[in-house]
Amino acid sequence: MTAPTGTPQQERPANPWLVLAILCLGFFMILLDTTVVNIAIPDMSTSLDASLDQILWIINAYVLVYAVLLITAGRLGDIFGPKRLFILGLVVFTAASAACGLASTPEQLIVFRVIQGVGGALLTPQTLSTITVIFPADKRGVAFGVWGSVAGIATVAGPTLGGYLVTDFGWEWIFFVNVPVGIVTVVLALVAMPDLRLNRRHRLDWAGTGLATLGLFLLVYGLIEGEPHDWGRVWGPITIVEVIGAGVLVLVVFLYHQYVSRAGEPLIPFTIFRDRNFAVMSWLSAAIAFSMLGLFLPLVIYLQSVLGLSALQAGFAVAPLSLLSMVIAPFAGRVSDRAAGKWVLVAGLTLWCAGNATVVALAEVGTGQWGLLPGLLIAGAGLGMVFAPLQTIAMRNVAPQQAGAASGLINTARQLGGVIGSAAVGALLQAQLADKLTSAARANAADLPPDVRQPFVDAVAGATGGSLHIGAGQSGAALPADVPEQYRQTLTEVATRTFHEGFTDAMKVTLLLPLIVLAVAAVSCLLVRNRPTETAPPTDPLRAEEPAQA
Structure with missing residues (x-):
């Protein structure tokens, strides 16, 4: 018998706390990567011969992609199931982490950081949606508390763990360390995570996602590349100020699009x-x-x-x-x-x-x-x-x-x-x-x-x-x-x-x-x-x- 739309189809796992541990392990890895990279900036700059503006791209490429895809990735999890999206995000993030560690130029590292951001965005929303379904209401608060504490631990561990890896092994290992953790988490997720079917119907706002991505990219590009280009021309006759202005204009169009789409499922x-x-x-x-x-x-x-x-x-x-x-x-x-x-x-x-x-x-x-x-x-x-x-x-x-x-x-x-x-x-x-x-x-x-x-x-x-x-x-x-x-x-x-x-x-x-x-x-x-x-x-x-x- 087919469940009605919006009704989760799943078998409650024998041990939801094991599932929570798996979710937190993946989430910890994602959050750790947002803090661990900062401590490696000087060593990456020296090893890759990267200038300050390239370092800024290495940091921002990950966070930019991660931010603009979060809501869309959450809706994809509702449609296709959080387990599938969680594992897909883990695989993408783990593979990109290995590629980051092997990067030999700043440009390569920036590209692989973008892919890392995609993996992180696919994974993160699935953690909360899974916790909400597998835990009964009287245990959910404790589960959310454990999940939330992971963010604090990642914040503390990031600079210290990153400092240890960079000092004793090299900056590459802040990325390589994700590989064994990611593989173990994927195996555990395949075995222990329930294959939930949330059966929620969503309209994916790809136009909104595209406008937000383009607008933020132009704005961030203008800010990072402004000084290296002396705030003048950057692409032929196009100047940095025009790039920033175009980014602001695209974001205004994005907000207008969200407003006129309010009867459907806009991102905002x-x-x-x-x-x-x-x-x-x-x-x-x-x-x-x-x-x-x-x-x-x-x-x-x-x-x-x-x-x-x-x-x-x-x-x-x-x-x-x-x-x-x-x-x-x-x-x-x-x-x-x-x-x-x-x-x-x-x-x-x-x-x-x-x-x-x-x-x-x-x-x-x-x-x-x-x-x-x-x-x-x-x-x-x-x-x-x-x-x-x-x-x-x-x-x-x-x-x-x-x-x-x-x-x-x-x-x-x-x-x-x-x-x-x-x-x-x-x-x-x-x-x-x-x-x-x-x-x-x-x-x-x-x-x-x-x-x-x-x-x-x-x-x-x-x-x-x-x-x-x-x-x-x-x-x-x-x-x-x-x-x-x-x-x-x-x-x-x-x-x-x-x-x-x-x-x-x-x-x-x-x-x-x-x-x-x-x-x-x-x-x-x-x-x-x-x-x-x-x-x-x-x-x-x-x-x-x-x-x-x-």
Whole structure:
């Protein structure tokens, strides 16, 4: 007998906790890859001879594709079954990880990172939809809690595990480590995961997905490639400003398309945003991700290429932030449940902003490994007070039948905030490096023989135009080849000092951008309504338990 549309067809597994462990293993691998790559930036730059703008593409290619495909991948799981999409995502991600480790040029690595993003997007939404079906209602909260804790563990483990692999084995192993884990997870999923048939009918918004992808690509491309092309022409007569403008225009068209498609199944159901709390929390999710990636991008370069820490030491240096946030998060959740979560959120964002500001103030050329610890602890305390009240406030007034779409939108907003934050901070960092490195070169050139000064300044200025290298032990630019041997050691010392001073000054100015975004986000919390409003009961009891597409 055929089940009615919308009714899950499945046999409840004998051990749903085993299935949860498999889902979390795959999800952990995906999340780990978003944090582990940052710590390897200096080593990848050195090994692949990659410039700063190429490094930015290596980071953003994955997150960009991952973000724009999340909702569509969730709907594909509803149509074809979450087990199939979960395994397909694992296979794609694992194969792409092996290819990333074998990449010999920055261009190859960027392409394989795009494929990784596709695999990650296919896998992630299937985890929540499977948990929703296989666990009874009275056990579902615990299961979701275990699933959610994986994100915190991945955040802590990413820099430390990545630092260990990079220091002892090389940057390639941050990708190779995914291969055995992926293979084991695929085998376990084939054996233990139930073949669910959710039987939900969806209209796939391929036009919306295409418009969002094109618009975001043009925007991110313009931000990353702006400084290397001197904000001028990039494709024939087309300029960087025109590329960014075209990206914004395409995104406007995307929003219009979503609005006129609201009677069907657009990627963005605008009715959810009638709830002010949800709209504000979506913006906050994007702002927090903007600030997190915006902070870590310059910081890991600073720790390794300026302070001279190994990748492992750099991982340990930033680990206290994540550890403290994990300790505080459960207590912040309880307080926000009993009192007004709005003010817990305001306090958390204020501390997160203050901690980042302290990091900026403490960062100097001679700062030690633990010199930034006070700022990182303050930031970690703030971050731990943010996530629980944010999710609670966001979902407080959302009707049950819209819970899946709402969770998907929150997660997508977070990923898009990270993409734009990384690109925007990277663009500002490149622009500041062009100014600060050249100024430092002119100041330090006085320590060089007269006939070497101008070639040195020209080499540094030329590197900031698109070939700047930020690997550990590098000076940012290729030094003049015709320098007499007796001057070379002095030239190397001056170049290294120039890079350290210029990068530190550029980083301190650059990090003002995520600080401003965080300050605006903290003020935005004042728009949150404290009292919950009544929500209409779900008209379809089956859709009331529709899993989150996130």
